[in-house]
Amino acid sequence: MKHTIRRIVLNAAQKAFENGELPSGRFPEMEIEEPRHKSQGDFSTNFAMVSASIQKMAPGKIAESIVSSIEKGSLIEKVEIAGPGFINFFLSNKAWHPVIDRILEQDKAYGSSDIGQNEKVQVEFVSANPTGPLHVGHGRGAAVGDSVGNILSFAGFDVQKEYYINDSGRQIRTLGTSVWLRLLQMTGKEIKFPDDCYKGGYIKDLACEILEKEGKDFVLGDEKEAIEFCAKFAAEKILQGIKDDLAGFGVKFNQFFSEQSLYDSGRVQKAIEEFTSKDLIYRKDGALWFKTKDFGDEKNRVVVRNNGRTTYFASDIAYHMEKYERGFQKVIDVWGADHHGYIKRIDASIVASGRKSEQFEVILIQLVNLLRGGKPFQMSTRAGEFVTLKDIVDEVGRDAARFMFLSRSYDSGLDFDLELAKQKNSQNPVYYVQYVHARITGILLKAKKENIIRDIDFNKGKHLHLLDAGEEIHLLKILSTFGQTVEKSAKTLHPHVIFTYLMSLASAFHGYYNKHKVITDEKELTRARLSLVLGVKKVIRNGLTLLGVTAPERM
RNA sequence: GCGCCUGUAGCUCAGUUGGAUAGAGCAACGGACUUCUAAUCCGUAGGCCGCAGGUUCGAAUCCUGCCAGGCGUACCA
Structure with missing residues (x-):
């Protein structure tokens, strides 16, 4: 238009x-x-x-x-x-009528576009270390990353969703040690559990499992080997748990990428050599430093410490180089806001390897404050116990959780109230939108039952010129802007734009519903209105799908 | 100190690459179910858009400087 x-x-x-x-x-x-x-x-x-x-x-x-x-x-x-x-x-009113036919015709594709030009884009998100279950913050990142991927792909990008597994390095060794020590305690040894080990209850569970599987003699073996075994066992087990939790949250990845594989294939070593030969890596105080300062970072950064161990930065450099080698024109990382200091150095390494800074984008997710009935929900990090993503999905449901995470811009902190997310009333926006879908389904079922329409998915809206009520034109106008809303959301990488759109469409529909009857004695008007609400139903579904929320037929 | 994010109605937040008279939900008050689902709707009230400058026909939006809050500033991950 x-x-x-x-x-x-x-x-x-x-x-x-x-x-x-x-x-x-x-x-x-x-x-x-x-x-x-x-x-x-x-x-x-x-x-x-x-x-x-x-x-x-x-x-x-x-x-x-x-x-x-x-x-x-x-x-x-x-x-x-x-x-x-x-x-x-x-x-004039009739300028708006054709949108109905477009929606019914394009159906699930209505709102999609080709602005992405099939460009290969990778969205990497969650990427939590396999040292413990996913928590609330990961949930917000998962919802955002998944949704951004959906939106980009709807806007014509060729999207790949990836999870990076930090399965090498100190944290994994710490994990192994933690399990090992718990295991020793279980066999009766008096051991002071160190502060820098993982204290969550799941560590004991894992120790228990190993004990059951390997038997008591396990503790008599070589300690170094045993810790390595524990680390590997625990990491695999926890990663499987993470995958299950993500599946329960409706998040699907195209690929899980292992950090360790970058070492095994020599990619990290190759990256270090490459930059050393370009004079971008130098030795000082026994460590190897990357000249990130030459590319706008505050200071140069260590890639290999003086004890010979690589830093995470080293594998991150290799990982990002590897991403572009796989053919992605654009790489989007979703990180927690506490990692923002890391952006410059990754960006520096990417520019140093000959890519453009615009090919790399970081989505920073601000913190989630968990509330219960308006009161801050204290979690004791001291004891290592925290509210997991699974706890939340179990308590409030997947749809409510996802909708809540996507309701606000990720640039702002988010108050997530468990009680509110559970309520099934107007306080809870997810039902407000889903209710539209269910209500319309009810109308269409009734129309079908009364033989007004033979098939709910009839193809052509007829007699559209009869739609001339103010509320109807208002609805048509909103329906016609769905495409530009998706485009804006894709360009800004902000899913909450879709949320806001759905709320206004839902509001317009509920207002219309309360004022006008769809099924009336006038056959032609009824047909026109049925095609209007069918259009609304399809757009609501398309929008909810982008956010990873289901569109129920009944509530 | 430096860097990133935030500051809009009592609360939680939207605000279209700068547009005309500032938007929604919740909370408050008053109404609407013999109906296609009241998980809904209608009405009332509520504002130095953190403060001060600048840019121009025009600023909540862009620039600069302050103020306040959150986060980060490791040979940690």
């Missing part, structure tokens, strides 16, 4: 130039926007204002000549000049 308006304005400007009303044939970029107030029309352009300096005319005068040159088609009811030179377009 916006494109149509733009074309009309440009045609009018060209015509005005040709008959001498405008001195210049140069037309600058204009905005076509949807004004807040109805009195300002359906669309508005600032063309006259941005042309003032080129035409050397007052905006009002330019607007006048444009308006007089506009070819009035059947879509436009009237055109007005207002304020400092806005040209306002008022569309």
Whole structure:
């Protein structure tokens, strides 16, 4: 619709130039926007204002000549000049009707686009260390990453979702030690459990499992080997648990990528050699340093410590190089906000390896504050016990949890109230939107039962011109903007834009529902309204799908 | 000290690559179920858009400087 308006304005400007009303044939970029107030029309352009300096005319005068040159088609009811030179377009009702046919025809594809041009994009998210179960923060990251992936793919990108497993290094060794020590305690040894070991109850469970499987003699074996065994066993077990929790949360990855594999294949070593030969890595105080400062970082960073061990930064460099080698034009990492200091150095390594900074983007997720009934929900990190993602999904349900995580911009901290997320009323936005889908399903079932329509998925909306109530036109307008909403969400990488859209569509529908009956004695009007609500149903479903939330037939 | 994020109604937050008169939910108050699901709707009230400058036809939005809060500033992960 916006494109149509733009074309009309440009045609009018060209015509005005040709008959001498405008001195210049140069037309600058204009905005076509949807004004807040109805009195300002359906669309508005600032063309006259941005042309003032080129035409050397007052905006009002330019607007006048444009308006007089506009070819009035059947879509436009009237055109007005207002304020400092806005040209306002008022569309006739029938301009909005075709959107219904488009929705019914495109169905699950309605709202999709090809702005991504099939560009290969990777979204890496969660990537929690396999040293413990996923917690609330991971949940927000999972919801955002998964949803961003869905949205990008709907917008025409070729998306791959990946989870990076930190299965090498100190944390895994610590994990092994933690399990080993618990195991020793279970066999009666008096041991002071160190502070820097993992204390969660799941460690004891794992120790128990090993004891059961391997028998008591296990503790008599070589300690180093035993700890390694514990580490491997625990990491695999925990990772499987993480995968299960993610599946329960409706998140599916295309690939799990192992950090250890970067060492095994020599990719890390290769990266270090490459940058050393480019003089970007140097030795100082017995350690190897990467010159990230040359690329905008505050200081240079260590890749190999003076004890010979690599830092996580080393494998992260190799990992990101490897990503681009796999053909991704763009790489998006979803991180917790506490890692933001890490962005510059990764970006530096990417630029150093010859990629553009624009090919790398980090989505920083701000903290989640867990509440219960408005009160902060204390979790004792001291004891290593915390509220897991699974706890939350079990308590409030997957849909409510995902919707809550995506309800706000990830740039802001999020208050997640468990009681509120459980409530089945207007306080809880997920039901507000899902209820629309269920209500419409009810209407369609009734229509089918009463033989008004034979098949719920009838193809063509008929008699659409009968849709002329204010609430109906309002709904049609919202339906017609779904595509641009998805585009905006894809461009800004912000899923909550979809959330906000769904809330306003749901609100418009509930208002309509309460004022008008869909199934009436007038057969043709009923058919028209049925196709309208079927359109709403499909758009609600498409939007919810992007957020990973189900669209129930009944509630 | 430096870096990132945030500051909009009593609370939680939206606010379209700068647009005209600032938006929603909750909470408060008053209404609407013999109906296709009241998990809903309608109405009322509520604002120095943190503060101060700047950029221009025009600023909640962009720039600068302050103020407040969160997070980060390791040869940790």
